[in-house]
Amino acid sequence: MSHYHAVKLVRRPEKALDASLFEKVSLPIPEPAEGQLLVRQSHMSLDPAMIGWMSADTESYIPPVALGEVMRSSGVGEVVASRHPDFAVGERVMGMFGWTQYALSSGAGITKIDAALPAEMVLSVLALPGLTATQGLLRLGKPKAGETLVVTGAAGSVGSLVGQLAKAEGLRVIGVVGSEDKAQWVVDTLGFDGAINYKTDDLAAKLAELTPNGVDLFFENTGGPIQQHIFGRMNAHGRIIVCGLIADYLSDTPAPGPSWLNIIKKRLTIQGFTMPDHWHEIPELIATLLPYVQSGKLQYRAHVLEGLDAAMEGLPLLVNGGNQGKLMVAL
Amino acid sequence: MSHYHAVKLVRRPEKALDASLFEKVSLPIPEPAEGQLLVRQSHMSLDPAMIGWMSADTESYIPPVALGEVMRSSGVGEVVASRHPDFAVGERVMGMFGWTQYALSSGAGITKIDAALPAEMVLSVLALPGLTATQGLLRLGKPKAGETLVVTGAAGSVGSLVGQLAKAEGLRVIGVVGSEDKAQWVVDTLGFDGAINYKTDDLAAKLAELTPNGVDLFFENTGGPIQQHIFGRMNAHGRIIVCGLIADYLSDTPAPGPSWLNIIKKRLTIQGFTMPDHWHEIPELIATLLPYVQSGKLQYRAHVLEGLDAAMEGLPLLVNGGNQGKLMVAL
CATH class of the missing domain: 3.90.180.10 (Medium-chain alcohol dehydrogenases, catalytic domain)
Structure with missing residues (x-):
């Protein structure tokens, strides 16, 4: 045996x-x-x-x-x-x-x-990352052409697909990343409109420069200090999708969230989700995602x-x- | 002249x-x-x-x-x-x-x-407070019989109607108030299932005692330290409606919100709204509210x-x- x-x-x-x-x-x-x-x-x-x-x-x-x-x-x-x-x-x-x-x-x-299909592509795009991006961005976020999206963890498995799906839908897309290499990749290869290096950039100044019309959609994968800055730039009726808070998972004292005042002033919707709630919808999620994959729009x-x-x-x-x-x- | x-x-x-x-x-x-x-x-x-x-x-x-x-x-x-x-x-x-x-x-x-209709009733129930409660609780909160609602500012113009509408829908209703007189009024006259005096009660202990099955709906009118406690008791798929933050409006340093970790863990939805977005829907809102008024269920x-x-x-x-x-x- x-x-x-x-x-x-x-x-x-x-x-x-x-x-x-x-x-x-x-x-x-x-x-x-x-x-x-x-x-x-x-x-x-x-x-x-x-x-x-x-x-x-x-x-x-x-x-x-x-x-x-x-x-x-x-x-x-x-x-x-x-x-x-x-x-x-x-x-x-x-x-x-x-x-x-x-x-x-x-x-x-x-x-x-x-x-x-190459196994790398299956796990990078059609598996959890792609299904997560599809559920979070397309279903919950309801992106509209001309809006501005900021996505944290933008070079990550989920973030890179969120940004590309949003570009395919006609949004302005700004990604938050943690290295110059990743910043270059999301802009040059994935076609994002801009990137913020949260480790080295002046967050407030760079964010203001890259989102001149404010932020309509905020896809949160990481947490960390950038959260407060993006939250402060949300437009009226903005949507925030909370998908991950990697900065807080292992912390004894998770960072407080922003004051709720902006939730009223801007009539924001903040929505958390996790994929185990949506296992039974995987066939529909794959059906939604597949056209983007087949069009060759999604790099990984x-x-x-x-x-x-x-x-x-x-x-x-x-x-x-x-x-x-x-x-x-x-x- | x-x-x-x-x-x-x-x-x-x-x-x-x-x-x-x-x-x-x-x-x-x-x-x-x-x-x-x-x-x-x-x-x-x-x-x-x-x-x-x-x-x-x-x-x-x-x-x-x-x-x-x-x-x-x-x-x-x-x-x-x-x-x-x-x-x-x-x-x-x-x-x-x-x-x-x-x-x-x-x-x-x-x-x-x-x-x-008495002018007092018009301004107390059919005007802004009632329309706000209708939009916030019934339309956004989607209350379901058997769920637990906690409403802050529960003796206030909006809060008292939110609680009564929720009772009419079959929810367990706990109100947060600032005096014993108000606590007595919401329980004895309005029929709430319990009240918390945020000025004198041990917030965590009283809230835990009154919400043995956790909180499904949180209607926020006030802000203040009770917010963190209610947020911490939210059940999976809980909804939070942010209608007012009176404790923060005049503050130079509005209180931070709770960590967003619970938003993911419990897949919460937090939604802010204000009535000027819904002026054009007033006829429908009145039509939704009127049956409750006519049934005599709403005290003011x-x-x-x-x-x-x-x-x-x-x-x-x-x-x-x-x-x-x-x-x-x-x-």
Whole structure:
């Protein structure tokens, strides 16, 4: 009987995200029971939401990963054995397989994916990042041509797609990033109208210069001091979509939000969302997103790490912004 | 030619709201030109929104009252002369007539009101407070039977109607008030399920005791420290309607809002609104509200001051909570 590797969460993160939180185990490759399929994962995705899943905070929108459980993540793989009527050996599937080389599944929550698409593109665009951008920007944000969008974490997996979808819809798009390289990428390659480096720019001055007509849509992926500045430039009837607050997830004292006065003065709507509420809508979300993908309008940049061990080492990049594009692990 | 009195705003408020901000003038009673009507006002309304209208803050949702202009307010009165095809002498009308005994009008923004209804009831229920509660609670908040609502400023003109409309819809309703008298009134007379005295109660403990199933709807009229506590008890998919922040309007340093983490964790929607955006919907709002009025479900308490001069003296009550019910001036 041959074996495979998986990585379990064994400790809750406090400050540092390092290998001490995990334990790598070797397990016998199982046989699917009636109604099950076995997937060999080729690529697994590393997403900022995982930081939340690792913490024991019971207030979160999804139960934390239990200690001793295989770390949760999404990924793509190939069906290598099946006793499930809907899945055949050789098919490409996407699902929440976790940090593992092999996974048994009942088929629930699994989506078939055209095997011709590059795995990097599937995880960068059609998987969680693209579905998140579609739900948050297109469905909740209701962007209108001529409006101005500011997106934080703009070079990130979600932010880069949010900005590109907004450009496709005819908006002025300003991205907030953490390096000159990322600033250049979102402007030169993705076609954003401007970028703010939150680490080096004078935030108020640069934001005012780049949003001469104020801000109609604010897509928040990060938190941090830029939040107050963008909030202060919101136009009447502005919409704020709160998708991520990576700066606050591991903080003992999350930053206070802005005064609510502007919510009245500008009649703002602030809306938080998370994708687990929308799993059942994935087919519609994919249908909404697919035309943008097929038109070739959506660029992506994949940051591919190699091998299961690299996942543990790659996690901190999600917090310190060290990744260059959508972070994933090739197995 | 006989004369009437009006009161003009001549100074912007800084800290105190007193008579030094105003000037009373005597003016000749005008004749309506073609297309105009002349209204003799019987009752004018004092509303918290007026504090905002008096300040020069250009970010507000409605232009400030200009210095030297008659102070803005809504009221009811009788048509005493008309050269307008739609209005006849003797009809009862409601509109933004200002602090004045007589007002000329083009008819724009004026609503006819059944002359059989008591003026106190018109200004307490059918005018701004009732329309605000209808728009904010029923349209934006989408209350569902069995949910829990917390409303701040619960004994106020808007808050008392919000709570009663929510009770009529089958919600558990907790009101935040600033005195024992008000606490007793909202529970005993209005039928709320509980009240919190923000001046004397242990906010966290009392709120937890009164909202055992958390909070689904938060109707915010006041701001202040209770905001953070209610925000912390919001349930998944909770809705927060921001209608007023009286504690912050005159503050140099408005209180920061709560951290946005809960907006994601609980997938909250926070929505600010002001009635000037909805003037054109007043007929529909009245139609929505009228069945509740006619069913006798909506109690009100009018705090009636006498005479134009009393308006200047009554204004501080809106800030310090000294009014006992909907504040208005009988002329």
